Amino acid sequence: MATDQAHLTAHETPFEQELGHEIGGETVTPARWVDDLDPATGRPLARVGSATAAEVGQAVDAASAAAADWGRRAPAERGSLLRELARLVRRDADALARTETRDTGKPLSQGRADITAAARYFEFYGSVVEGAVGDSIPLGPNAIAIVDREPHGVTGHVIPWNYPAQITARSVGAALAAGNATVVKPADEAPLSALAFARLAREAGFPAGVVNVVPGDGLEAGQALTSHPDVAHVSFTGSVASGRAVAGACAARGRPALLELGGKSAHVVLEGADLDRAAPVIARALLLHAGQTCTAGTRVIVAESLHGELTERLAAAFEAATIGRGLDDPTVGPLISRRQAERVAGFVQRAEAEGTRVVARATVPDGLDGFYAAPTLFDRVPQGSELFREEVFGPVLSLTPVGSDEEAVAAAENTSYGLTAAVWCQDVDRALRAARRLQVGQVSVNGYAPGGGVELPFGGVKDSGYGREKGVEALREYSRARTLFIDLAAA
Ligand code: NAP
Ligand code: MG
Numbered sequence: 001m002a003t004d005q006a007h008l009t010a011h012e013t014p015f016e017q018e019l020g021h022e023i024g025g026e027t028v029t030p031a032r033w034v035d036d037l038d039p040a041t042g043r044p045l046a047r048v049g050s051a052t053a054a055e056v057g058q059a060v061d062a063a064s065a066a067a068a069d070w071g072r073r074a075p076a077e078r079g080s081l082l083r084e085l086a087r088l089v090r091r092d093a094d095a096l097a098r099t100e101t102r103d104t105g106k107p108l109s110q111g112r113a114d115i116t117a118a119a120r121y122f123e124f125y126g127s128v129v130e131g132a133v134g135d136s137i138p139l140g141p142n143a144i145a146i147v148d149r150e151p152h153g154v155t156g157h158v159i160p161w162n163y164p165a166q167i168t169a170r171s172v173g174a175a176l177a178a179g180n181a182t183v184v185k186p187a188d189e190a191p192l193s194a195l196a197f198a199r200l201a202r203e204a205g206f207p208a209g210v211v212n213v214v215p216g217d218g219l220e221a222g223q224a225l226t227s228h229p230d231v232a233h234v235s236f237t238g239s240v241a242s243g244r245a246v247a248g249a250c251a252a253r254g255r256p257a258l259l260e261l262g263g264k265s266a267h268v269v270l271e272g273a274d275l276d277r278a279a280p281v282i283a284r285a286l287l288l289h290a291g292q293t294c295t296a297g298t299r300v301i302v303a304e305s306l307h308g309e310l311t312e313r314l315a316a317a318f319e320a321a322t323i324g325r326g327l328d329d330p331t332v333g334p335l336i337s338r339r340q341a342e343r344v345a346g347f348v349q350r351a352e353a354e355g356t357r358v359v360a361r362a363t364v365p366d367g368l369d370g371f372y373a374a375p376t377l378f379d380r381v382p383q384g385s386e387l388f389r390e391e392v393f394g395p396v397l398s399l400t401p402v403g404s405d406e407e408a409v410a411a412a413e414n415t416s417y418g419l420t421a422a423v424w425c426q427d428v429d430r431a432l433r434a435a436r437r438l439q440v441g442q443v444s445v446n447g448y449a450p451g452g453g454v455e456l457p458f459g460g461v462k463d464s465g466y467g468r469e470k471g472v473e474a475l476r477e478y479s480r481a482r483t484l485f486i487d488l489a490a491a
Contacts, residue, residue: 155183
């Protein structure tokens, strides 16, 4: 294959050319290879397997064979293996960050932050599982009940391309801690970090079959995994349409699914907001990974009195954004694929054709041949418009001025999504009153805690999904309660 390593600097780790599936503690040669493209150049970066249904079946069989023994291990043993995995991720952090950067296109500092977060997920779940305590239910002098938690068995994990290292670590970390054996289906656009974690899990000493990774196409490998009769629970992160298909496949055999879907998150900027604090955070959170973040705050709903000043500050931040390949650590890297870049360009063209005003646009430098999109700021975006309603998944931000707190909350709620939101106001009573009226899974006040936040339960409502990843809460998601009732003979 023609690898693209010509512009690697001397201290970069060169990529392995071919990366097979990780099944049953071994690297397995796939039946079929596909190119994994570098979004910064559009050229191949590695060759990976595109799993067939039969290969997914082999991975599920390997997990099924390992699940009973793994589920019976003491939490302290599972915890220490997870913490060892975290140590290996930190040991290899530099190479893993470069891999994640090249595979996804994101700026290198963000790739580094993602690898640090991944290590923290393994550490966090490796630690809290040892301290987990449960419930007993007193029933008077002659009976007691104990709620015993047990793993589901084999869990399936369908991962998107935008934050593969973090999303794999958060869901696999919690599932392993709870005692499940895992099968991961990364997106075929960005499977390298999940494959690397499986190899590191083997080095850490995880039993064979506990961590399996089979990259492949959603409609073939993804469907084979989520409809497999031996997969007891599915965690899906991705788009609304695919999530509903996965939930349907699980429902058809009566098994639970956890859905982490898209968002159209709002920054609600009320009168009395400190724009020195708000403006840089709003700009940074949107430009993060070129807007390809499920929690990107894509709608700014702003009090009319602050609208002019906030617009100027955001416009300055957008115009100052640098654009380039991830390894050069610009403000904004490329989008994941040509298809995604064309989709984002379509949103921008239609909004302009409808007469929505562009107040700032960064410039994509000449000579870049990857999949780039210019950060674009639109003003006075009408609430009925496509830009206000639909997830763009690119560096596009919309401003909508409103007259009162009441109108601001109503505008923020005028969406089918409910993932995250932020409320900005120095009067914290007023901010909290607004925040508690928003139907979202996570809301920040005078800050923005996007996806990262290992300790914070995270997930959506409405079209953004259901179930919760992250935090201690996820251990409940990846386990089920068995109630033990004990009847004591009357004394
Ligand atoms: P996507 O097309 O839904 O793909 C996500 C994953 O699902 C990929 O691995 C995909 O495989 C697989 N897949 C697709 N159809 C499937 C099916 N019928 N059965 C089983 N698996 C299937 O989403 P995307 O466009 O890659 O990702 C962007 C979306 O994800 C956005 O909407 C974003 O908001 C959302 N997201 C949400 C969160 C969150 O935590 N809430 C985090 C990140 C992203 P392929 O390899 O074939 O694509
Ligand atoms: Mg890639």
